[in-house]
Amino acid sequence: MAIWVIAEQRDGELKKVSLEMLSKGQELAEELGTELEAVLIGDEIEGLADSLAAYGAAKVYVAEDEELGTYSSEGYSQVISELIEENEPDAVFFGHTAFGKDLAPRVAQKAGAGMVSDITAVEVEADQLVFTRPIYAGKAFTKSKVLSKPVVATFRPNVQDLGEAAETSANIETVDVDLADIRAKVKEVKQQSGGRVLLTEADIIVSGGRGMKGPENFDILEQMADVLGAAVGASRAAVDAGWREHQYQVGQTGKTVSPTLYIACGISGAIQHLAGMSSSKYIAAINKDEEANIFNMADYGIVNDLFKVVPVLTEEFKKVL
Numbered sequence: 001m002a003i004w005v006i007a008e009q010r011d012g013e014l015k016k017v018s019l020e021m022l023s024k025g026q027e028l029a030e031e032l033g034t035e036l037e038a039v040l041i042g043d044e045i046e047g048l049a050d051s052l053a054a055y056g057a058a059k060v061y062v063a064e065d066e067e068l069g070t071y072s073s074e075g076y077s078q079v080i081s082e083l084i085e086e087n088e089p090d091a092v093f094f095g096h097t098a099f100g101k102d103l104a105p106r107v108a109q110k111a112g113a114g115m116v117s118d119i120t121a122v123e124v125e126a127d128q129l130v131f132t133r134p135i136y137a138g139k140a141f142t143k144s145k146v147l148s149k150p151v152v153a154t155f156r157p158n159v160q161d162l163g164e165a166a167e168t169s170a171n172i173e174t175v176d177v178d179l180a181d182i183r184a185k186v187k188e189v190k191q192q193s194g195g196r197v198l199l200t201e202a203d204i205i206v207s208g209g210r211g212m213k214g215p216e217n218f219d220i221l222e223q224m225a226d227v228l229g230a231a232v233g234a235s236r237a238a239v240d241a242g243w244r245e246h247q248y249q250v251g252q253t254g255k256t257v258s259p260t261l262y263i264a265c266g267i268s269g270a271i272q273h274l275a276g277m278s279s280s281k282y283i284a285a286i287n288k289d290e291e292a293n294i295f296n297m298a299d300y301g302i303v304n305d306l307f308k309v310v311p312v313l314t315e316e317f318k319k320v321l
């Protein structure tokens with residue numbers, strides 16, 4: 001009986017959402033009087049188990065194999081499903097990331113489990129987990145209880161608070177892995193170069209829309225992002241115009257992001273854009289139209305020409321950062 005967090009790592013580095021889920025999981029486990037445990041899968045990753053313990057995992061199941069070095073839907077879902085069958089956890093949490101979105105439904109299907117996705121909050125009511133998730137592009141929220149066991153849930157990254165890390169070492173249980181029946185193997189992963197933080201993990205995002213007027217003008221956003229250590233996003237209008245690649249699109253048909261600060265530059269605030277960023281902690285908007293809908297959502301707004309404002313802000317940020 002336990003709450004499980006399926007840890008996500010890439011190239012030996014844990015994704016922040018895994019630690020966020022552990023921080024939240026610790027609270028929930030205490031309230032429910034159950035254990036918090038983590039599952040770590042990959043190749044040569046055992047060293048990461050201590051970090052999972054530091055954020056509250058009382059036990060870490062470690063499945064290591066060369067074949068698991070790169071993500072494989074079939075391999076990872078097989079390992080997790082077998083572990084679930086053996087240990088019968090009450091709840092299994094994944095990040096709502098490309099990894100979690102691919103893996104969680106497969107695991108839920110194999111375990112015959114109910115699933116709730118993209119959750120932004122969870123609480124305990126009458127000994128049951130109640131999950132909150134945004135619907136209608138963030139205009140409304142549903143609260144769901146899942147009656148089957150285990151419940152599988154995916155957590156929106158950057159929403160749960162990260163707790164304090166404790167000084168502790170992990171209680172590791174090594175998992176026997178038999179991948180003889182796996183039909184598909186990942187032979188190579190080609191990564192795009194570029195040193196910027198990922199959009200979905202960024203603490204600060206500077207985003208540009210049609211108001212940027214052309215691809216070359218994104219340079220001023222890149223410069224501001226360099227100073228802030230931010231990622232650069234875009235509206236669909238900017239992506240459709242061919243100014244930015246689709247992987248940087250924020251919104252209903254792009255990425256959902258929840259940074260601490262989202263700076264929207266020359267973005268009007270269409271509902272489909274808001275769908276992807278309305279759960280940001282703070283929203284700042286720069287737009288020359290004071291009627292722009294983005295100002296209804298923004299915590300801070302500057303009504304002015306972004307080509308005047310952005311370079312000034314960048315210089316000011318340089319002075320304090």
Ligand SMILES: Cc1cc2nc3c(=O)[nH]c(=O)nc-3n(C[C@H](O)[C@H](O)[C@H](O)COP(=O)(O)OP(=O)(O)OC[C@H]3O[C@@H](n4cnc5c(N)ncnc54)[C@H](O)[C@@H]3O)c2cc1C
Nearest residue numbers: 209210211235236237251252253254266268272273288306
């Ligand atoms: C099914 C569907 C899915 C969609 N999915 C998405 C999605 O995932 N993401 C998304 O973003 N959109 C999406 N859209 C499109 C969405 O409806 C809007 O068309 C789009 O978000 C508009 O982008 P924008 O704000 O950059 O452009 P606009 O709406 O044209 O706004 C440009 C803004 O820039 C301002 N501006 C212009 N010049 C300056 C300047 N010099 N200084 C300051 N401000 C300036 C203007 O005042 C204006 O407010 C979707 C639409 C549909 C129908």
